[in-house]
Amino acid sequence: MKPSYYLDFPRALGATVCCAGFKLSPEDFFVEEIPGFAFTGEGEHACVFIEKTNLNTMDVVQALARYAGVEPHAIGYCGLKDKNAQTRQWFSVCLQASRVDFSSFSLEGAHVLETALHTRKLRRGDHRGNFFRICLRDVVGEKSVIEERLFLMGYRGVPNYFGEQRFGREGNNLVEAERLFARRRGKMRAFKQRMYVSAARAWLFNQILAERVRQGNWNILLEGEQVEPQAPLWGRGRPGCAGPLFELENSVLQQWSSWCEWLEHCGLQQERRQTVLQPQQFSWAWQSQDLLLSFSLSGGQFATSILRELLVERP
Secondary structure, eight states: OOOOOOOOOOOSSOSOOEEEEOSSSGGGEEEEEEOSSOOOSOSSEEEEEEEEESOOHHHHHHHHHHHHTOOGGGEEESOOOOSSSEEEEEEEEEOTTOOOOGGGOOBTTEEEEEEEEESSOOOTTOSOEEEEEEEEEEEESOHHHHHHHHHHHHHHOEEOOOOGGGGOGGGHHHHHHHHHHHHOOSOOOHHHHHHHHHHHHHHHHHHHHHHHHHHTOTTSOOTTOOSSOEEEEOOBSOOSOOHHHHHHHHHHHGGGHHHHHHHHHTTOBOEEEESEEOOEEEEEEEETTEEEEEEEEETTOOHHHHHTTTEEEEO
16 A cells, blocks of 8 residues: 655644635746856856746756757756746756757747856756745635735745655655665666655655644754754764754654665765745735735745645635
């Protein structure tokens, strides 16, 4: 029987205050990548800024590879973007000594906005963050209560959970991670293995963050913490905390000890991730019964972590 993974993690700000239609059309969920550096203007990597609708990142990677006559691994990108959305993101294409004119690149649902040259391949996490513009349709709820919650979210932030998309449909990436950890050998495509390992690390992080939300200390410093509240992304190395915080994290992870051992076996180094997601330039506006949200998030943070503290999605 397939294991069950409960993905409805506890909320920090109380019960949701409205329901609304979400992603009823791709234009309702707009994401634009914010680069983390300036392009050099020279080099063997052609960088292409593409707007796409109803396409995932790998659809564009495959199309760019065919157009440029290179292998897909020659294409770089900073992060995976939603398919059911309108998104803008950068891709790099390693062309070595050759040159390709991307102004004629054609793919249904995608078009080129800008190009630049750069000295190296774009890699996951190279971007500074993402700008979001989200339209919630036919919102049902008391406007004053909704706006009070929005103000609180912008002021206090929300728990920095990994979004459900990290875990796959119905948590399937966690199911595959469980199988991978049990097998401990055998061949698997590197991309899929990285995806399942990433999901497992995210799951353990969310378990600890969920416990801190239950205890009401997800956004305050505990003894053994410095600078900001954090939880581990598991891997090799000494724990990045001590005292009561170490005891809290250890108690949560005891039931996942086999997963921790396997992640260490993968050679990953232990890191820390902040437990508070603080949206930047957070604003909202009403358009009749629709609610338009705008905000920026750092790379690796999820817009769904914002939305889950506000609403229940209506099909």
